[in-house]
Amino acid sequence: MSDLCLAPNAALLAALSKFLPRDALVRDGDQAEIMTSAEHLPRVVDSAVRHGYALAGIVLEWENVRWHCRYVFYCLSRSGFVHVLLRGEAGDQLPSISPITFAADWPEREIEDLFEIPFEGHPLLGDFVLHNEDWPEGVAPMRPAYGPAKPKPPRAERVWRPQRFVDAPGAFSMSVGPVYSGIAESAQFRLESEGEQILHATPRLFYKYRGLEKIAEGRDVANALLLAERLNGTSAVAHSLAFAQAAEAIAHLAPPPRALILRLVFAELERLRSHICTIEDLVEATGLQVPTAMLAALVEDLLRLSGRIAGHRYLFGLVRLGGVATDIGEAEVSDIVNTTRQAAQRLERIVNQLAYDNGFLDRVEQVGVLQVQSALHHSVVGPAGRASGLGRDLRSIQPYGAYRERKLPVALAQEGDAYARLRVLAEEASGSQRLIEEALGALPAGPVRMAWQPQAGAALGWSEAPLGAAFHWLRLASTGQVLRWHAMPPSFANWPVLALAVEGAAFQDFPIILASFGLSVAESDR
Amino acid sequence: MWTTKGLARGLLTTPYPRSRPADPGAMPPLPRVTPVTEAGTAVTEVCPTGALTLDGGGVAVDLGRCIACQRCRLDAATMAWTSKQHVVRQVSASGLPGKAFRHSLHVRVVDAGDGGETLRELRQLTSPYYAIHRLGIFFTPTPRDADVLLVVGPVTQGMRQALLDTYQAMPQPKWVMAVGSGAISGVPFGPSFTSAAGAGDVLPLDVVVPGNPPPPLAILDGLLTLLGRLPAREPLP
Numbered sequence: 001m002s003d004l005c006l007a008p009n010a011a012l013l014a015a016l017s018k019f020l021p022r023d024a025l026v027r028d029g030d031q032a033e034i035m036t037s038a039e040h041l042p043r044v045v046d047s048a049v050r051h052g053y054a055l056a057g058i059v060l061e062w063e064n065v066r067w068h069c070r071y072v073f074y075c076l077s078r079s080g081f082v083h084v085l086l087r088g089e090a091g092d093q094l095p096s097i098s099p100i101t102f103a104a105d106w107p108e109r110e111i112e113d114l115f116e117i118p119f120e121g122h123p124l125l126g127d128f129v130l131h132n133e134d135w136p137e138g139v140a141p142m143r144p145a146y147g148p149a150k151p152k153p154p155r156a157e158r159v160w161r162p163q164r165f166v167d168a169p170g171a172f173s174m175s176v177g178p179v180y181s182g183i184a185e186s187a188q189f190r191l192e193s194e195g196e197q198i199l200h201a202t203p204r205l206f207y208k209y210r211g212l213e214k215i216a217e218g219r220d221v222a223n224a225l226l227l228a229e230r231l232n233g234t235s236a237v238a239h240s241l242a243f244a245q246a247a248e249a250i251a252h253l254a255p256p257p258r259a260l261i262l263r264l265v266f267a268e269l270e271r272l273r274s275h276i277c278t279i280e281d282l283v284e285a286t287g288l289q290v291p292t293a294m295l296a297a298l299v300e301d302l303l304r305l306s307g308r309i310a311g312h313r314y315l316f317g318l319v320r321l322g323g324v325a326t327d328i329g330e331a332e333v334s335d336i337v338n339t340t341r342q343a344a345q346r347l348e349r350i351v352n353q354l355a356y357d358n359g360f361l362d363r364v365e366q367v368g369v370l371q372v373q374s375a376l377h378h379s380v381v382g383p384a385g386r387a388s389g390l391g392r393d394l395r396s397i398q399p400y401g402a403y404r405e406r407k408l409p410v411a412l413a414q415e416g417d418a419y420a421r422l423r424v425l426a427e428e429a430s431g432s433q434r435l436i437e438e439a440l441g442a443l444p445a446g447p448v449r450m451a452w453q454p455q456a457g458a459a460l461g462w463s464e465a466p467l468g469a470a471f472h473w474l475r476l477a478s479t480g481q482v483l484r485w486h487a488m489p490p491s492f493a494n495w496p497v498l499a500l501a502v503e504g505a506a507f508q509d510f511p512i513i514l515a516s517f518g519l520s521v522a523e524s525d526r
Numbered sequence: 527m528w529t530t531k532g533l534a535r536g537l538l539t540t541p542y543p544r545s546r547p548a549d550p551g552a553m554p555p556l557p558r559v560t561p562v563t564e565a566g567t568a569v570t571e572v573c574p575t576g577a578l579t580l581d582g583g584g585v586a587v588d589l590g591r592c593i594a595c596q597r598c599r600l601d602a603a604t605m606a607w608t609s610k611q612h613v614v615r616q617v618s619a620s621g622l623p624g625k626a627f628r629h630s631l632h633v634r635v636v637d638a639g640d641g642g643e644t645l646r647e648l649r650q651l652t653s654p655y656y657a658i659h660r661l662g663i664f665f666t667p668t669p670r671d672a673d674v675l676l677v678v679g680p681v682t683q684g685m686r687q688a689l690l691d692t693y694q695a696m697p698q699p700k701w702v703m704a705v706g707s708g709a710i711s712g713v714p715f716g717p718s719f720t721s722a723a724g725a726g727d728v729l730p731l732d733v734v735v736p737g738n739p740p741p742p743l744a745i746l747d748g749l750l751t752l753l754g755r756l757p758a759r760e761p762l763p
Contacts (some may be wrong), residue, residue, distance in 0.1 A: 150719040186637045207684035208639045211720040223574045233643025296653030305550030317596035383684035467743035522642045
């Protein structure tokens with residue numbers, strides 16, 4: 001980029017100022033805010049996408065009868081966020097921007113379902129989070145008038161009539177889930193076919209909608225942090241980190257250096273374990289039992305390490321507002337270094353061995369291909385995006401905490417198939433181990449936590465979770481109560497592309513493709 | 527090729543139930559009842575879920591509400607924690623599986639709103655460290671073959687009917703296990719506009735295993751308690 005000397009977001013803001021009124025720029029800097037109108041919105045979004053920005057998510061905040069809608073964009077080439085704001089009141093419509101960027105598709109459907117705000121021009125609204133057979137029509141749980149303790153609405157009488165996309169002679173549709181084989185998260189997959197090949201796949205999620213954002217409202221921010229942690233229990237550190245960073249940005253609190261390094265260590269330990277889990281799931285889907293067992297043993301080694309050093313196998317309760325909950329000593333440092341080094345070496349040996357297993361390669365190569373173009377349009381994040389050539393890693397493009405002083409190589413592959421995703425995961429896992437070792441080698445002395453003082457305000461926090469970019473928008477009252485929390489997890493961004501990757505695949509490849517994306521249902525359902 | 531690689535890793539399986547792994551990471555601690563003189567009364571305010579209550583001369587712990595946030599250990603630092611045993615509480619006093627099931631028990635797991643961590647712990651039970659099959663316990667994909675319905679998560683509005691349908695599809699006799707704080711009390715998600723207060727709201731429970739998530743060994747304890755191979759501990763009040 002030639003404009004490296006310019007302020008963050010300068011190029012995009014200059015382009016927008018050509019057609020937006022002078023007072024549209026509400027805030028400058030690396031979290032720029034632009035006020036716009038429904039009329040200008042499509043053009044603003046188009047400019048953002050053309051200038052190399054991707055949509056992180058859409059946050060809707062409701063005050064009395066008015067609301068404002070916040071489209072959060074992050075720059076893909078350098079540090080900087082642009083928030084596009086739009087105001088409206090009950091009864092208003094929003095223009096749909098999903099024809100411009102597909103990444104807006106699911107966020108728009110979610111807002112329509114939970115707030116009952118229609119999006120003009122969106123082709124598929126309704127029956128998304130709130131399933132028609134479980135929730136009566138007209139329920140808008142995210143509106144302030146709907147209390148979090150309200151009794152559950154009765155089951156609606158209507159029977160769900162699934163939409164079918166394939167219209168061909170002999171075409172049929174097969175539903176899998178929400179309770180299906182093995183120990184799996186609850187979700188439904190509707191596979192449409194003419195016989196051998198899957199022509200269209202529709203994931204139907206939100207069976208596990210726990211309303212986390214709603215029940216967090218009114219709670220103290222320190223307790224809401226516990227909910228962020230449990231969004232996806234296997235990415236607890238990443239989500240609680242993004243949430244805590246948002247709260248710390250509101251309070252202008254900078255955690256001590258030792259805490260930042262420890263956060264990095266815990267986050268990378270979690271990434272190492274999560275990546276091995278995803279590889280294990282993929283190998284299991286191909287039916288190779290011995291490497292599955294060997295990988296499961298590695299996962300257990302890392303879970304036990306977490307239990308020893310932090311008192312929790314999934315590192316719950318470690319990230320706190322203003323730092324981390326507990327310090328580690330010399331013995332723990334060498335325990336972490338030795339155990340992770342051994343796990344990474346063993347993982348490398350297993351992955352190398354898999355590369356010589358023709359039976360395995362036949363099942364993963366050129367299977368579940370996600371093209372670069374589709375990944376780009378859907379703004380795919382995490383290892384799935386990096387396996388399709390999108391080098392998006394928040395640790396290097398929007399660095400936070402201790403990642404600011406580090407230059408990370410981004411693991412990349414171009415093929416976009418299940419094997420490319422496996423290679424990216426394996427490369428990142430060993431990268432995480434190197435990061436842990438390097439960070440613990442230069443662990444600064446000092447406190448690990450600062451006192452937390454609540455302050456009113458709103459801010460965005462982000463982190464690179466094992467599955468991809470996680471963004472958390474948080475608004476607090478001066479007492480420290482949560483007024484609005486919106487989580488934009490990586491799985492929510494990536495689920496829609498599963499349908500593209502399985503298109504044309506044979507039925508028996510479906511579990512392999514699904515496992516290769518490593519998607520979390522809980523995180524997406526929220 | 528893989529067989530030799532697997533053998534080279536050696537034997538990892540725990541001799542459980544004869545003895546337990548010495549590694550403290552296999553079963554991290556949970557709070558236990560502590561005298562008020564040691565714990566102080568302020569500790570109950572540290573707990574975000576109300577699991578700690580003053581009970582006579584001690585601070586009582588409702589493990590069904592404990593989400594292992596560790597605040598009473600790390601912040602207040604006055605509660606006693608123990609990793610010796612995760613209490614498995616038996617709810618129904620009678621009617622547990624008899625001898626016929628001792629070496630062949632089939633379990634259907636239903637995720638009714640878990641964050642994914644309890645399911646991962648259940649998956650670990652089939653790893654070489656625990657090898658649950660050697661105890662004659664099997665996870666089955668079909669409820670028609672299942673003897674035990676193992677529920678995780680607080681039972682969300684969307685999963686309520688699916689859970690009931692699964693239970694209906696199971697043959698008699700059948701038992702229900704609630705695993706993890708979500709399935710026991712709904713905490714920290716329910717009860718709310720979309721979650722029940724645990725599986726007990728929807729189905730009769732036979733055994734509960736506290737923890738967030740309970741480690742694999744605690745889940746094994748629960749299953750062996752159900753089978754009568756471990757002595758039952760205190761039932762819930």
